[in-house]
Amino acid sequence: MTAPHRVRIFKNTPWLFAPSCIFLSVFVIWPTLVVLSKSIDQDSLFRIVSDPQLRQMLWFTTWQAFLSTVGTLAIGIPAALVLSRYSFRSRQLIRALTFVPFVLPTIVVGIAFSLLSPASYQSGPIPLIVAHIYLNIAVVVRVVGNRWEKLPTAFNDNAAVLGATPFTNFRTVTFPLLRSSIIGAGSIVFIFCFSTYGAARVLTGPRFPTIETEIYRYAFFLGNMPQASALVVWQLFAIMLVLALTYGQKDIYLAQRNLMPLVSERKLKRIVFSGAAALIGVGTLLPIVVLFIHSLRSSQGFTFSHWATSDMWTSFLASLGIALFATVMALFFGAGSALAIAYSTQARYQKFVQALTSLPIVISAVALGLGYLLAFRSGPMNWRGSLWLLAVVHCAVALPFVVRIIAPAAREIQPELRENALLLGASPWEVWKSIDLAFLLRPLAIAASFAFTISLGEFGASSLLTRHGHETLAMRIGQLLSRPGEQLQKQATASACLLAFSCIAIALIVEYLVQFNRRKGTQ
Amino acid sequence: MKKYIVTLFCVAAVFSGCAGSNEQETKKLTLLAYDSFIPSEGIFDEFTKETGITVEVVLGGDTGQLISKAILTSGNPEGDVLWGVDNTFLTRAIKGEVFSSYTSPLTKNMAAEVVEMTQPEGLVTPVDTGDVCINYDKEWFSQRNVAPPQSLEDLALPAYKDLLVVQNPASSSPGLAFLLSTIASFGEDGWQNYWKKLRTNGVKVVDGWTEAYTIEFSGSSGKGTRPLVVSYASSPPAEVVYSDPPVSEPPTAVIDTTCFHQVEFAGILRGSKNEDAAKLLVDYLADTTFQSDLPLTLFVNPVNKNVALPDVFTSFAAQPEKPYTMDPAAIEKNRVTWVDTWSSIALR
Numbered sequence: 001m002t003a004p005h006r007v008r009i010f011k012n013t014p015w016l017f018a019p020s021c022i023f024l025s026v027f028v029i030w031p032t033l034v035v036l037s038k039s040i041d042q043d044s045l046f047r048i049v050s051d052p053q054l055r056q057m058l059w060f061t062t063w064q065a066f067l068s069t070v071g072t073l074a075i076g077i078p079a080a081l082v083l084s085r086y087s088f089r090s091r092q093l094i095r096a097l098t099f100v101p102f103v104l105p106t107i108v109v110g111i112a113f114s115l116l117s118p119a120s121y122q123s124g125p126i127p128l129i130v131a132h133i134y135l136n137i138a139v140v141v142r143v144v145g146n147r148w149e150k151l152p153t154a155f156n157d158n159a160a161v162l163g164a165t166p167f168t169n170f171r172t173v174t175f176p177l178l179r180s181s182i183i184g185a186g187s188i189v190f191i192f193c194f195s196t197y198g199a200a201r202v203l204t205g206p207r208f209p210t211i212e213t214e215i216y217r218y219a220f221f222l223g224n225m226p227q228a229s230a231l232v233v234w235q236l237f238a239i240m241l242v243l244a245l246t247y248g249q250k251d252i253y254l255a256q257r258n259l260m261p262l263v264s265e266r267k268l269k270r271i272v273f274s275g276a277a278a279l280i281g282v283g284t285l286l287p288i289v290v291l292f293i294h295s296l297r298s299s300q301g302f303t304f305s306h307w308a309t310s311d312m313w314t315s316f317l318a319s320l321g322i323a324l325f326a327t328v329m330a331l332f333f334g335a336g337s338a339l340a341i342a343y344s345t346q347a348r349y350q351k352f353v354q355a356l357t358s359l360p361i362v363i364s365a366v367a368l369g370l371g372y373l374l375a376f377r378s379g380p381m382n383w384r385g386s387l388w389l390l391a392v393v394h395c396a397v398a399l400p401f402v403v404r405i406i407a408p409a410a411r412e413i414q415p416e417l418r419e420n421a422l423l424l425g426a427s428p429w430e431v432w433k434s435i436d437l438a439f440l441l442r443p444l445a446i447a448a449s450f451a452f453t454i455s456l457g458e459f460g461a462s463s464l465l466t467r468h469g470h471e472t473l474a475m476r477i478g479q480l481l482s483r484p485g486e487q488l489q490k491q492a493t494a495s496a497c498l499l500a501f502s503c504i505a506i507a508l509i510v511e512y513l514v515q516f517n518r519r520k521g522t523q
Numbered sequence: 524m525k526k527y528i529v530t531l532f533c534v535a536a537v538f539s540g541c542a543g544s545n546e547q548e549t550k551k552l553t554l555l556a557y558d559s560f561i562p563s564e565g566i567f568d569e570f571t572k573e574t575g576i577t578v579e580v581v582l583g584g585d586t587g588q589l590i591s592k593a594i595l596t597s598g599n600p601e602g603d604v605l606w607g608v609d610n611t612f613l614t615r616a617i618k619g620e621v622f623s624s625y626t627s628p629l630t631k632n633m634a635a636e637v638v639e640m641t642q643p644e645g646l647v648t649p650v651d652t653g654d655v656c657i658n659y660d661k662e663w664f665s666q667r668n669v670a671p672p673q674s675l676e677d678l679a680l681p682a683y684k685d686l687l688v689v690q691n692p693a694s695s696s697p698g699l700a701f702l703l704s705t706i707a708s709f710g711e712d713g714w715q716n717y718w719k720k721l722r723t724n725g726v727k728v729v730d731g732w733t734e735a736y737t738i739e740f741s742g743s744s745g746k747g748t749r750p751l752v753v754s755y756a757s758s759p760p761a762e763v764v765y766s767d768p769p770v771s772e773p774p775t776a777v778i779d780t781t782c783f784h785q786v787e788f789a790g791i792l793r794g795s796k797n798e799d800a801a802k803l804l805v806d807y808l809a810d811t812t813f814q815s816d817l818p819l820t821l822f823v824n825p826v827n828k829n830v831a832l833p834d835v836f837t838s839f840a841a842q843p844e845k846p847y848t849m850d851p852a853a854i855e856k857n858r859v860t861w862v863d864t865w866s867s868i869a870l871r
Contacts, residue, residue: 038595201730206691207870213730217694220587222859223594223615298767305767373592377599384601385581463584464592479558481733482585485765489737489744 017340017353020333020399028359028396031371036232038374039225047227048234054214058234061210064125065193068132072189073182075133076140079280084145086273092515094281095141096507099449100500101284102138104457106198108477108496109135112287113203127203128196134287135199136189142446143185143404144178150412151177184404187246191239191361197460211235215366232367239362243355288500295493306487306494312476316498319472322387323455326394330451331444333395334402339436341403342410357403360396368393369464387470390462394455401454402447409443410436442514449510453503473499551577552797552804553602557589558582560606562813562820570807576800586612586696593792594619600792603801606650606808609787610640610848611699613647614855622646622790625802629809633826640786640851647790648805651814651823654756654846655700656782657687658775660742663750672751674780675708678721685725687751688739691870693862695731701753702865703854704783707847718868728869742775756782757822760839764819777841784846787823 048054083095101109109131151174159169175182197212204210209217211231219228296302337357341350360368372393376383383389413436421431459474471479473495480492560582567578581602583589590612593605597620608616616622627648630638637649657678664671672678678687690698706714727749729735736743740752743762755761759773766773789808791801807813814825818836825832 201734205727205729205734206694206866207728213694220585220591221694223587223591223619225591225595303767370592370595373601374595377596377601464588479582481737483559483761485761486744487765487767490767 014340016336016343018336020337020340020357023329023333024356024359024396024399027392028363028368031375032363032367033371034375035367035371036229040229040233041226044224044226044230045233047230054231057209057214058211060125060208061194062238064128064132064208064210065190065196068129068136068193069186069190071129071133072136072140073186076137076185077144077182078276079137080141080145080148082273082276082280083141084149086270086277088270088274088277090281091277092508092511094277094284095145096504096511097281097284098141099138099453099507100288100503101135102453104135104288104496104500104503106131106135106196108291108493108499109199109287112291116287116290124204125208128200128208131199131203132189132193132196134284136192137284139188139192140182140185143188144181146405146446147178147181147408148174183246187242188361188404190242194239194242195235195364197365211238212364212366215364219366219370228366232364235364236362243358243362288497291493291500292497295490295497298490306490307498309491309494312473312491312495312498315471315473315476315495316502318470319456319474320502322391322394322472323452325388325391326398326455327448327451329391329395330398330402331448334399334447334451335406335440335444337399337403338406338410341407342413354403354407358400361400365397365460366464368396369461372461372465384465390465390470390472391455393461393465394458395451397458397461398451398454401450405447405450406440406443410440413439445510445513449506452506456499456502550575550800551579552604552800554578554580554604554606554804555583555589555593555600555602555792556580556606557586558584560821563816566813566816567807569812570804574800574803576803578804590616590619590621593621597621598794600794603792603795603797604789604804604808605792606789607787608647608790609696609785610851611696611703611785611854611858613640613788613851616790617646618855620793623793623795623798625791625798625805627802627806627809629806629827632828633809634828636848637786637826641788647788648809649786649826650789650808651787651817651821651826653785653787653823654779654782654841654843655697655704655753655785656756656841656843656846657701657778658740658742658752658754658758659778660740660750661774661776663741671776672778674778675705675717678726678751678781679717679724681724683724683751685727686749687721687724688727688729688735688747688749689753690732690735691728691730692865697732697753697755698728699858699862700783700785701781702861703849704781704847706861707783707849715864715868718865722869726869755822756841756843757818757824757836759841760819760836761822763835763839773839777843779841779843779846782841782843782846784843784848786826 048058079098083091083098113127113131155173155177156169159173160166164172194210195212196210197216200208200210200213211234215228215231215235218224218231295306296304298305334357337353341353344350344353372389373384375381376389417435418431421435422428426434456472457474458472459478462472463475463478477492477495477499480488480495560580571577583592583601586607586609589605590608593600593616600621605621608621624646625648626641626645630641630648633649637652641647641649657672659671661671669682672680672683677683689701692699692702702714705717708714709717727739729739732754735752736754736758739747739749740754741747741750742752756777756779759775759777762773762775763770789805791798791805795801809827811827811829814827814830817823817825818832818840822836822840824840824842
């Protein structure tokens with residue numbers, strides 16, 4: 001929750017949110033309303049109650065998402081502990097690695113998994129849950145890890161001196177301090193698993209449809225738009241419900257401190273943690289390494305020919321350009337919304353901004369893509385087929401993450417710092433620049449890397465937009481995989497590796513920038 | 524705060540700039556097609572030289588996506604000409620009022636049974652045909668000294684237990700084609716029983732072609748365990764053309780008694796502002812230059828009888844003598860019932 005603002009410096013917060021509000025209205029709410037209003041009818045809307053197959057589908061979608069979330073938290077929290085509380089070599093590298101699965105096209109992850117275990121590969125709910133855990137650990141490591149990094153060790157030390165066992169210590173001291181971030185991460189993971197598409201298609205097969213695969217099937221294969229729209233509405237409703245239930249967890253206020261990660265003195269502990277970290281790294285990297293080897297192999301030995309197609313590098317450049325544009329926009333709108341949340345003192349306004357900026361993850365990618373097709377096709381809004389529209393979709397999809405990364409950091413800035421600066425005669429602008437901006441550089445950089453990688457990997461909504469020759473790398477992978485011939489399949493694998501490597505590179509660059517900045521700060 | 528306002532204006536300026544550059548040009552046509560529509564580069568140069576019209580190809584997902592999008596935007600289409608509606612989707616597209624009436628005069632060079640499929644409306648022009656058939660992994664069968672199956676009936680024999688992977692007809696175009704081929708073969712009364720036998724015999728159902736062919740199937744790039752898969756009659760030559768390293772023989776072959784005949788059509792999208800130019804383009808798509816490019820790029824059969832097929836295609840692509848086929852209207856009428864019945868037999 002917000003720190004007490006004894007002096008309100010920034011009073012005109014509506015202005016901070018206005019650009020995002022316009023952006024979301026035009027590029028998220030309007031297209032969704034257009035597509036829903038065109039096709040929805042009452043019968044389809046309530047078929048989910050009467051039709052046993054749809055009910056079964058909804059039930060499966062819910063329980064697999066729940067189990068996936070529990071599994072992701074069970075593995076992600078220890079991983080966050082290792083990666084945020086202990087210092088060891090290549091910590092940045094491993095942290096960067098955990099982020100990669102999150103942005104890989106899910107069909108690629110499915111293929112990698114099937115390459116890893118061809119014989120025992122069985123489709124069903126269990127592989128889906130395993131894949132969901134693999135895909136979403138990054139969320140827990142980021143969200144919970146970021147908070148964990150800032151917890152002062154003094155509380156735990158005191159508890160330990162007073163005789164608390166490590167478990168009691170975690171339960172009574174650490175967990176309450178982490179609670180809000182765990183619930184926040186859990187709700188995001190649940191939403192992703194609930195609206196899963198690619199992984200469900202590859203890994204569970206047709207016996208276990210999920211809500212998003214059914215939306216897709218009704219819309220495109222059965223041509224039943226009213227039913228597809230009805231499912232979009234139910235999905236929206238379910239996710240809104242999850243957000244409402246998990247929103248408003250009060251953060252225990254922590255003063256912003258730049259703590260260096262701890263090094264455990266005990267040798268045994270160090271070995272255990274290094275081992276765990278290595279395990280995380282290997283686990284994340286293994287499917288990518290398998291893909292990489294697969295892309296290099298031919299029956300005559302190793303070859304780089306699949307990497308030497310000019311098409312791949314052209315679409316890679318297109319991807320980079322679009323991602324750059326999308327990132328700049330997402331930072332502009334996202335930072336504005338995040339600061340609007342942080343600087344406001346009205347809980348209702350904060351809730352409103354948070355809910356509105358969450359919309360892009362609430363709305364099905366199919367609905368968003370079709371909405372663009374219908375909403376932007378005539379008159380002054382005839383933007384169909386424009387390249388920048390692709391960047392706009394990516395920006396919309398990345399926006400909720402940017403807001404969620406920046407807002408908590410902005411709220412944690414100690415108001416005393418601002419007050420002192422004001423007392424010393426600084427102008428509000430100088431205060432903002434020298435205090436707020438300085439504290440926000442790190443979350444801004446992390447948010448930028450999120451936005452950039454999300455844009456690189458986005459496939460669902462952008463594959464429905466009108467394209468004029470400029471394919472992104474993620475779209476190219478989908479296209480190559482849809483045709484027979486070993487060469488094309490291998491080229492798809494090479495493109496997927498390129499995508500994975502770019503994500504690793506971006507995450508690494510940001511980690512090092514952040515570290516560098518922090519070291520400079522502590523000197 | 525000024526910064527925000529200024530940036531907002533900049534963004535708005537960029538937006539409007541982009542919108543402005545999107546003006547209609549009279550000498551340009553947009554051809555909408557499915558994702559795997561990748562003809563030779565420069566194939567439209569000749570058309571541009573003859574007519575002065577440039578062609579831009581816009582890809583729009585798989586056939587299902589393409590048609591659903593075309594129906595949603597019917598009357599205000601994303602392009603001028605649509606390539607690739609097949610006989611399983613044709614009736615739906617016609618009901619959705621997607622097309623403006625035109626059939627190319629070049630249909631005189633096409634087989635009568637293909638042209639008949641466009642009836643009664645004459646809204647579209649046939650452009651290619653293909654067959655969906657069971658493909659098998661040659662090495663798998665020769666290594667084990669097992670003869671590959673010869674017919675649909677064989678697939679239900681114990682010798683082929685747990686070997687077949689098919690696509691879900693509720694979500695995949697070849698999956699639906701294969702279901703139709705069993706319905707055409709065993710009739711309204713027999714096909715359910717056949718699928719019960721297939722299920723007992725361990726048929727695996729996956730969602731789409733990519734999952735079946737590249738993950739589950741043992742004969743192509745993947746490392747799957749199943750040597751029998753539903754794919755296309757032209758998949759073997761595709762394996763040769765895109766083989767790595769080059770091979771002279773495909774690793775896969777086709778069981779040509781299992782095939783379902785698919786015909787694809789092109790039509791002018793209703794609401795196109797360049798109908799006259801679009802007619803020229805439809806003619807070009809049905810003419811020899813473009814048609815001869817089809818076998819080795821899209822791996823489909825040309826419909827224009829004046830086109831000679833390339834060697835690699837004639838040697839390796841199966842040309843089934845009597846593929847199963849079905850009237851588009853019958854498909855559209857029964858599709859939902861058939862697929863629902865199938866689901867209750869094969870999935871639940």
